[in-house]
Amino acid sequence: MRRIDxxxxxxxATPEGxxxxxxxxxxxxxxxxxxxxxxxxxxxxxVILLDGTIQQGRPIELAxxxxxxxxxxxxxxxxxxxxxxxxxxxxxxxxxxxxxxxKQLVQQLQQLYHIPLENIHGHKxxxxxxxxxxxxxxxxxxx
Numbered sequence: 001m002r003r004i005d006x007x008x009x010x011x012x013a014t015p016e017g018x019x020x021x022x023x024x025x026x027x028x029x030x031x032x033x034x035x036x037x038x039x040x041x042x043x044x045x046x047v048i049l050l051d052g053t054i055q056q057g058r059p060i061e062l063a064x065x066x067x068x069x070x071x072x073x074x075x076x077x078x079x080x081x082x083x084x085x086x087x088x089x090x091x092x093x094x095x096x097x098x099x100x101x102x103k104q105l106v107q108q109l110q111q112l113y114h115i116p117l118e119n120i121h122g123h124k125x126x127x128x129x130x131x132x133x134x135x136x137x138x139x140x141x142x143x
Contacts, residue, residue, distance in 0.1 A: 001061060004113040006074040007106055007120045008067050010044060011082025011132040016093040020080045022047035022055035029065070039065050044076040046105060052097030054105055067126055075109055077102065082133040090130035107143060117143065 014020050026042040037043075043065035044057040057076070058064055066076030079102060081093030094102070106120060120143075122136035123129055 002063065003073050004060075004075055005115060005119055006070065007109055007115055008070060008074050008076050008123055008126075009102070009106075009121070009132045009136055010066055010076060010078040010123045011093075012047075012078055012080045013082050013131065014080060015083050015087040016081055016085045016091060017050070018080070019050055021049065022057050025078070026057070037065075041065075044078040046075070046077045048077070048079040048098050048101045048105070050080055050095055050098065052095070052101040054101050067123055070126055075113070077105060077109075079132065082131065090133040092134035094134065103143060110143075 012020055012025060022042060025044065025047060029037045029039045029042050032038050042057040045060050045064055047055045047057050049055060060075065063071045064074065064076040065071055067074065079094055079098050082091065083089060083093070084091040109115060117140055120136065120140055123131035
């Protein structure tokens with residue numbers, strides 16, 4: 001098993017209310033360029049659907065493909081949404097069910113892999129992006 005010491009939270013950058021699954025994201029990530037990324041698998045380890053269902057993405061034993069220079073020792077968690085209905089404006093679109101599932105999943109991963117609170121970050125902590133379109137530092141105070 002690989003060393004895991006960080007959790008990175010992402011959004012799918014899809015419009016509010018649009019139903020997307022881990023399989024959809026897998027197709028986007030594995031489709032050949034220029035339409036996709038040309039990767040061997042989905043980049044995230046977990047995907048949280050609009051109804052709070054947690055779907056398995058890439059096997060946790062394998063490094064993700066979700067944050068440059070931080071994939072080797074991290075777990076990538078993605079919630080569906082992150083954009084307003086116009087599909088352009090960043091927005092915290094998490095449903096109550098998604099937020100509850102995200103809390104539960106992050107707490108389970110923290111316990112399982114002994115990940116301290118200070119090692120939980122949003123993608124924007126490391127990249128010039130709005131992702132995950134909410135303030136993870138503030139959200140961590142609710143854990």
